[in-house]
Amino acid sequence: MFAKDLRRKFIDFFVERCGHKEIPSASIIPEHDPTVLFTTAGMHPLVPYLMGEPHPLGKRLVDVQKCVRTDDIEEVGDDVHLTFFEMLGNWSLGDYFKAEAIKWSYEFLATPVKKDGLGLDKNMMCVSCFEGDKDAPRDAEAAAEWEKYGFKKAESGESLRGGLIYFYGKKQNWWGPAGQTGPCGPDTEMFYDTGRPKCPQCDKIGPACPCEKYIEIWNDVFMQYNKKSDGTYEPLKQKNVDTGMGLERIATLLQSKKSCFETDLFIYAINRLREMAKYELTSENLRKEKIVADHMRAATFILGDNFGVVPSNVDQGYVVRRLIRRSIRHGISLGVSGHFTHQIAGIYIKIYKDVYPELEKNKDRIISELVKEEEKFAHTLVRGEREFQHLLPKILEKKFDTIPGDVAFNLYETYGFPLELIEELCRENGLKIDRAAFDESYKKHQEMSRAGATQKFSGGLADHSDEVRKLHTATHLLQAALRQVLGNHVYQKGSNITAERLRFDFSHPQKMTPEEIAKTEKIVNEVIAQNLPIRCGETTVDEAKTRGAIGVFDAKYGDKVKVYFMGDFSKEICGGPHADNTGNLKNFKILKEEAVAAGIRRIKAVIGK
Numbered sequence: 001m002f003a004k005d006l007r008r009k010f011i012d013f014f015v016e017r018c019g020h021k022e023i024p025s026a027s028i029i030p031e032h033d034p035t036v037l038f039t040t041a042g043m044h045p046l047v048p049y050l051m052g053e054p055h056p057l058g059k060r061l062v063d064v065q066k067c068v069r070t071d072d073i074e075e076v077g078d079d080v081h082l083t084f085f086e087m088l089g090n091w092s093l094g095d096y097f098k099a100e101a102i103k104w105s106y107e108f109l110a111t112p113v114k115k116d117g118l119g120l121d122k123n124m125m126c127v128s129c130f131e132g133d134k135d136a137p138r139d140a141e142a143a144a145e146w147e148k149y150g151f152k153k154a155e156s157g158e159s160l161r162g163g164l165i166y167f168y169g170k171k172q173n174w175w176g177p178a179g180q181t182g183p184c185g186p187d188t189e190m191f192y193d194t195g196r197p198k199c200p201q202c203d204k205i206g207p208a209c210p211c212e213k214y215i216e217i218w219n220d221v222f223m224q225y226n227k228k229s230d231g232t233y234e235p236l237k238q239k240n241v242d243t244g245m246g247l248e249r250i251a252t253l254l255q256s257k258k259s260c261f262e263t264d265l266f267i268y269a270i271n272r273l274r275e276m277a278k279y280e281l282t283s284e285n286l287r288k289e290k291i292v293a294d295h296m297r298a299a300t301f302i303l304g305d306n307f308g309v310v311p312s313n314v315d316q317g318y319v320v321r322r323l324i325r326r327s328i329r330h331g332i333s334l335g336v337s338g339h340f341t342h343q344i345a346g347i348y349i350k351i352y353k354d355v356y357p358e359l360e361k362n363k364d365r366i367i368s369e370l371v372k373e374e375e376k377f378a379h380t381l382v383r384g385e386r387e388f389q390h391l392l393p394k395i396l397e398k399k400f401d402t403i404p405g406d407v408a409f410n411l412y413e414t415y416g417f418p419l420e421l422i423e424e425l426c427r428e429n430g431l432k433i434d435r436a437a438f439d440e441s442y443k444k445h446q447e448m449s450r451a452g453a454t455q456k457f458s459g460g461l462a463d464h465s466d467e468v469r470k471l472h473t474a475t476h477l478l479q480a481a482l483r484q485v486l487g488n489h490v491y492q493k494g495s496n497i498t499a500e501r502l503r504f505d506f507s508h509p510q511k512m513t514p515e516e517i518a519k520t521e522k523i524v525n526e527v528i529a530q531n532l533p534i535r536c537g538e539t540t541v542d543e544a545k546t547r548g549a550i551g552v553f554d555a556k557y558g559d560k561v562k563v564y565f566m567g568d569f570s571k572e573i574c575g576g577p578h579a580d581n582t583g584n585l586k587n588f589k590i591l592k593e594e595a596v597a598a599g600i601r602r603i604k605a606v607i608g609k
Contacts, residue, residue: 001113001254003247003265007064007088007355010245013108013116014062014090018100021057025066025086025356029307029316029494031575037316038068038302042089043242048575049093050183050223050240055575056538056560059095064088064247066356068298070319073326076294077287079259080212083323084298085248092241101220101241102145102188109190109218110149118254123162124193126207126214127151130174130186131167135233136225138167139186146188159203160213162193166206175221175242183223183236190218192253217253218245266293269347276343277335288330295323296344303366304349304359307493308507310597311373316494317597324373325380329418341370377416384417388425395431405437412438413445466579467608471502473534473566473579474524474588474607478504479550480570481523485516491550493600501591501606508601512593524588531583532567539563541573549573 001009014020026045028038039045042065049055065087075081092101109125111117127146132138143153143165154164167173176184191207191214199211207214223240225233248260255263261270270293279285302309302320311321324341331340345366353360388411395403403426411417419438426432475495482490486508494505512520541561544551549563551573561573566582579585586608596602 001118001251003251003263004355006247006251006254007086009116009118010088010108011062011064014060014104017107017116018060018090018104020060020062020090023057023061023063025064027307028066028068028302028305029309031495037319038070039065040067040069041065042067042087042244045575046091046093046242048577050238050242051577052094052238053575053577055093056562059093061091061093062089063091064355066301068302068319073322077291079261081294082248082260083294084301085246088245088247088250090241090243094238094240097239097241098142098188098220098222099145101222101243102142103149105190105218105220105243106146106149118250120192120253121162122150125162126160126164126166126191126193128166128168128173128189128191128207130188131169133169135170136186139173139188139222142186142188142222143167154206157203160198160206160209164206166208168206168208172208175219176223177227181227181229183225183240184227184233185222185224185236187219187221189216189220191215192217194253215249215253217250219243261290261293265351266297268351269293269296269344272344272347273331273334273336273340276340277331279334285334288334291330292327292334292344295327296341297348299323299327299341299370300345300348300359300366301352301356303345303369304356304362306358306362308362308365308600310365310369310600311376312597314596321373324370325377325416328374328377329420333420339371339374341374342367345370380416381418381421384411384415384421385425387411387415388417388422392429396429401430402432402434405434405439406441408433408438409441409445412442465499466584467499468497469577470579470585470607471497471499472577473582474585474605475502475504476564476566476570476572476574476578477524477527477582477585477588478502478520478603478605479506479572480566481520481527482506482508483550484523485520486512493596501604504603504605505596505600506603507599509599511595512601517590517593521588521590527566527569528582528585528588530567531581532569533581534578535565536578537563537565544571544573547571 011022015022026039030036030039030044042063043050045065055061067087068084070083072081073083076083108117109120110122111119113119129142130139146165151163151165154166173187173189174184175187176182193214194212196213198213199209202209202211202213221242223242224236226236227233248265251263251265252260257263260266270289273289273292299320302316309316309320311317311324327341349359349363349366391407408422411422412419423433479490479492489507491507492504493507496503538560544561544563549571562575563571564574564578565571588605588607589609590603590605592604594602
């Protein structure tokens with residue numbers, strides 16, 4: 001079953017059999033979420049609705065969401081880890097719960113392909129449920145639902161086989177919250193037998209054994225608790241279902257492949273890479289080609305997003321630059337000559353353009369940015385080699401035969417010089433690297449980066465406090481004011497809101513003058529002083545735009561959208577949440593205006609101060 005058929009079959013099953021409404025994938029760049037750089041799960045774009053905001057299309061939704069995760073970027077190269085992936089998901093926003101979710105999951109997996117399912121063998125499936133702890137009881141309800149379909153609870157010491165129910169703790173069978181507080185709950189996971197032999201630990205651990213005799217193929221999350229700031233849990237007023245099935249993983253299974261890199265999602269790009277370099281298929285070269293294939297797919301989607309992220313040294317731009325440069329480095333190592341990243345990107349655009357038309361729409365930008373980044377990286381390599389040659393006499397003068405680890409790491413980190421090339425230059429000059437010291441410096445750098453990210457993104461997902469609602473409202477007023485002062489070319493390119501301040505990125509070719517900043521601030525404060533009521537209406541995207549509403553996020557809402565009106569001053573397609581009236585904001589102050597990337601500016605501002 002090709003990936004395009006799998007996507008369609010999943011959507012059609014939940015639309016036609018289960019009464020869901022299809023919604024398109026949201027942007028890879030999260031809207032108003034300070035906790036993450038990218039959309040990392042299907043639930044992120046739906047947070048306001050999971051928290052109680054009504055969705056224009058109702059309480060039953062289904063989608064295929066584009067996701068990017070970079071936590072394990074160093075692990076990419078095996079058969080499992082991916083940077084970009086697609087998540088198939090169906091949603092209940094306070095409607096059905098465990099019985100229906102489990103029923104439909106089982107039916108979709110087990111119903112014959114000729115009807116509307118995947119035709120998987122129930123006897124090759126295992127499931128798991130939450131075993132319970134001091135915070136929440138054992139999920140006997142979910143287990144009882146699985147028993148209706150012939151699954152039986154695994155007995156102590158029973159040999160691992162299909163058709164059994166296993167119980168695990170929070171680490172395995174609990175989702176969330178994504179931040180420090182918020183919605184969370186037990187989940188039930190579905191596993192499928194890969195046909196590999198059992199390892200010595202399989203019978204003891206069950207289907208979650210890391211040997212992956214069984215692989216997880218689907219996860220139904222039952223959001224029924226709210227974790228409070230004091231660490232305790234309380235029942236949620238609105239209970240939700242959030243399911244997730246990784247497209248790449250299930251496609252691997254259905255296409256009988258060893259890894260997703262052998263499926264129709266990757267193999268054309270990998271074949272092109274092999275044509276360009278003609279390298280031997282050693283285990284190390286296979287690892288490198290997977291890195292290139294994965295990173296170039298992720299970079300293509302990030303560059304092709306309607307937000308227009310481009311390579312830079314901060315935030316999403318830093319990530320995409322890192323992905324591109326790792327691809328170039330491993331491509332060079334495989335023997336590829338000349339600029340090649342845009343050729344791989346072109347293959348991905350062709351594969352995905354019918355599902356994600358923004359890739360074709362933004363093709364010129366994708367290709368242009370990749371070519372520019374390859375040229376910049378070439379200059380980086382020249383600069384790094386020049387610095388190495390500058391250091392060489394000092395090292396040889398001291399009669400060292402080993403480059404100190406911190407010196408090698410400085411070449412790697414400060415100059416962006418790849419470790420493999422440092423090692424190659426060392427060999428040419430009869431030297432080696434103190435690899436243990438280099439690894440220690442690298443480890444410290446990673447720990448500092450993780451600590452910084454934790455601190456930077458510690459606000460917690462879906463903070464719907466009054467302050468965040470007001471600051472979200474202020475971004476609407478700011479965008480409308482900027483369009484008055486600078487022109488209608490201004491559109492939102494991203495935002496980041498905490499309880500203390502807002503950060504708003506927008507399209508504009510040059511630095512704002514002090515007069516333009518003052519005028520923008522004055523307009524927003526005048527609208528705040530008018531104490532305008534904030535109204536919400538539901539309509540079609542076309543009707544909303546006919547009425548003068550703007551919104552770059554309209555693609556994620558489907559046929560019907562919510563439009564927030566702030567008098568006649570601001571009309572914007574948005575999911576919420578907002579203040580009740582503009583007067584709630586008290587006043588507005590711009591703290592800083594700066595560049596983010598070519599053609600994109602950033603404003604930091606506060607309210608009520």
